[in-house]
Amino acid sequence: MNQLAKGSCLCKKVRFEIKLPTKWVAHCHCSMCRKFHGAGYVTWVGVENKNIRFTKGADLITWYHSSKEAQRGSCSMCGSNFLFQSQQWPDEMHITLANFDTELDKKPQANAYFSTHVDWMPIDDEIKKIWK
Ligand SMILES: [Zn+2]
Ligand SMILES: [Zn+2]
Numbered sequence: 001m002n003q004l005a006k007g008s009c010l011c012k013k014v015r016f017e018i019k020l021p022t023k024w025v026a027h028c029h030c031s032m033c034r035k036f037h038g039a040g041y042v043t044w045v046g047v048e049n050k051n052i053r054f055t056k057g058a059d060l061i062t063w064y065h066s067s068k069e070a071q072r073g074s075c076s077m078c079g080s081n082f083l084f085q086s087q088q089w090p091d092e093m094h095i096t097l098a099n100f101d102t103e104l105d106k107k108p109q110a111n112a113y114f115s116t117h118v119d120w121m122p123i124d125d126e127i128k129k130i131w132k
Helices: 031-037
Strands: 004-008 015-019 024-028 042-048 052-056 061-065 070-075 081-086 092-096 110-112
Parallel strands (some): 024 110
Antiparallel strands (some): 015 052, 024 042, 042 092, 061 070, 070 081, 081 092
16 A cells, blocks of 8 residues: 555545545534535545645645534635544544545444434445444
8 A cells, every 4th residue: 555645636636645544434423514515425535634735725724613613625716625633623624425536444443423324325234333
């Protein structure tokens, strides 16, 4: 496995590189993720801030404060929603798995906020339902 993983938004005007390893990979079933991404659930990758580098278009990222402590980042050109930051985890950023263009070191490990999952989306029962 390559030591670096790369990703981008849909229009590729924002590009990033992360140094492996990642911290975790998990599906989030909270209603805010569902609405912001227009999806049944959103798969996030936890990455330490020090391992993230925006190689292109960092100035195109717009941040929406979805709660007092958290903000969600999108590309202002194409509208891709792919970043999350919270004061709850000040040392890490969450990046959507779908926006990676190269392989990562982990598969999804957990279902977060599973108590609020929708019933119209198939669920991977094999992974543990943890994190609320
Ligand atoms: Zn874009
Ligand atoms: Zn969520």
